[in-house]
Amino acid sequence: MIRSRDESWVRVEDASAIGAARRAAMTLAESCGFDEHDRGRVAVAVSEAASNLVKHAAEGVMMIRSHPETDAAVEVIAIDKGPGIHDLSRAARDGYSTTGTLGLGLGGIARMASAHDVYTVLGRGTVVGMCFTATGTTPPVPLASGLARPIGEEAVCGDAFAYVESGSTVIAMLCDGLGHGEPAAVASREAVRVFQDHYDLPAVLLLERIHHALRGTRGGAVSVARLDRAAGVIRYAGLGNVSGWIVHAEGRQGMISLPGIAGHQRDKLREYDYAVPPHSLLVLHTDGLTERWDVTAFPGLSAHTPAVVAATLLRDAGTRRDDATVLAVRAAP
Template structure:
């Protein structure tokens, strides 16, 4: 089946006062050490995370940070910092060591870039900044950075009722996203059951996978489910969806929607259907639950689609996500 990527219970930490800096640093070091990082490598993680968190505290508006195992490579540490701050008009200038700015992540961004195994920044003046970075131990492999996904629970809930899973081979990427009905533990149970069923059947056609998930969720709350299979050799995506889950092929000129039929997986469905779409070069496939508004406009983010999927996912979660529902977004770059 190839590499398996599945959603985690992502914990977003607000970086609003100085106490958050130490907590984020300790969390990052603990995760790095649990992934086999030696003292020196873990120290690099600590310094980079402290610098990013410090700048969120000092300069950001609504700054938050996510620290987790990298979804594509469990031995790597991924860090995402998001804010709605003033943004930066010249990111390349901010990357120079010693450069200082009142914009978020301007101080020390060059050092962060030097310490991380991989990083990317997208910033728009007046809208904010997204920094995605990952760390690997010396000599360890690096993630492909071909796909990313994020979840965020409603309000102050500790579990998210949305979930996703991905299987990845040399030529094909298969992805499933489930928005469990409602929120809380019952919704999370439904979506995790959908993940289990997807992983048991991921090599089958999307419509067959969707049918098996629909049958298997009968003893749960059910949910909205989307299944896509991306053939990276042919540049095609095969898609089957049931319920209110959004699926898009995005490119620099806009986006094309993929069709999902009405219903609730596990409870009610019309005749399920499967569709095929061409995926143009330099485009990205995006799936998201209705915890994100579908009114986002990719053309209003200059250069965003040239960034890795993690930066695209984080930007969408920040700007299109709603606090009135669980949220999940998955972004995939079909072309390598």
Template sequence: MEGLIRSGHETWSRVEQAGAIGAVRRAATVLAGALGFGVVARERVAIAVSEAASNLVKHAVEGMMLIRPHPYLGETGAEAAAVEVLALDRGPGIADLGRALRDGYSTVGTLGVGLGGMTRMASAHDIYSVPGRGTVISMHFTADDRPPPRSRVSGLSRPIGEESVCGDAFACFDTPETAVAMVCDGLGHGEPAAEASRRAVRVFQSHGELPPVPLLERLDQALRASRGAAVAVARLDRASGHVRFAGMGNIAAWIVRPGGRQGLISLPGIAGGRSRTLREYEYAAPPHSMIVMHSDGLSGRWDTAAFPGLTSHSPAVVATTLLRDAGTRRDDACVLALKVTS
């Protein structure tokens, strides 16, 4: 299958002190250079990332930033990659986002570019902010400044505490007709858990065309030589909106719409532990809903009422907001958000 999206080597940076601004700027420009960006394009990335980091240092609480490549297919069908920047905080939020995005609006002490200039430098952007809860900003930069195709799926993983590797992982095949998503939580944390999840992603990459239960059976067999993992698979038929789902262990999955959410059933068990008989369940997903899957590194108690308007935003912003507000630092965490329709 084509269109594989998966966990990468995601490195989170705390952006709470002034010294972090230069570090994230360098990380972003180095990545842009590695992706073939020219001097002018790299400068756009540097200024926008510096401004975003400055805002986190000056105005935010618990500011974090993630910088990573974002693969996509260009207009000619050739593979390309954007620089994806995610900035999140638990700060005061933005009461009037429209005003903050106007020309000439700036906050004292920053580079003077302001939020509007920062997002105009990006090839694509999305912002979600709730006063008193904080802000999530997603920016994509391409070498030619053309917006990448709008993403229908995004995922994030974050290791426990100060660990360097995450034992949770996600993967998704996304095509115009079908999307197949997997979230895996390797038992424990650290390298043994990460190896179990990497093994699961490799199996998914080779056999993602299978229905959920046969795919879980492959995963169960492959993970017997590892520590084992909780795993769940969702298969979405975009034309009908039907979702076929099967899971083992504590992977939470939901069909989320503006007015609420519906939980998907995952049975007890561990892939690699010779689990009980597997079972597939089928659900109907409304056209403008999302499928959200996450490991138990996120609390399942989040409430859609606490996130007004969130489902209208990009999958990256949805996943980042949930990781920020429902994630715990006491465990590895992984969350995936998938739009049912474009």
């Protein structure tokens, strides 16, 4: 069972933020049981990534958390709206740097991290995903990942997501608690609790359970998707202003969410079936992301890790005027 966890978001726009990002990652690595050597690897890679953001990027930010699929790994994602990298293969060499790019330090990051992924588009920016595990252990290879960013300076995000793999099926849920802050988070946490107890139900029945459970809360917008990889079908039920998309190289297909607020008002809930093209992604997001993003503006993005996909969409489609959450699920292993 995977659910959204506490994430530390650090703005990295001046040199003073480099130390803050490094300390946050080191503290987390220690809590994950990393020894001094492995904590040192984390410190070097995070410092390099943060330094790159300060030197070359615009609107740089780092997300630091324990890995969603294990308590024994640290995940760090560096996100920027900088110039992008002209030649990624050259930039990844140790010591390589070109003015106006994020080349410096990528080679070191690749050596220090247990796994990493870089996605860059000229003129739009770069996302660097890093995973750290103890020496000699294999990093997880997730087929799904999400990010939840609170509005403004709020410490708590009112959105939440959860997903679970069961054989060839992935069941995913996303909740946008009404409003923001702790009252909204109460509703979203309740949606996650119900999901954990009843994820084996059909999508529409699970949504019904969540709707009843949220009656004592502010309520929220909720989407539930059952992705059957073997059959190539998504069964989707949504209520309120949440978005579900099937994303492929040529474009995207929207899925239907009915009007209403889970926990308060709704018409008869319905479940819809959608065919899943090969090499596609399931993307769920709250209305903290605009629906106007265009997948063709992100060439090759679907080939990257779900965490990098989610971070890229959050950067380019997210709004600072609301909590923003996005969950990406690969349609085939």
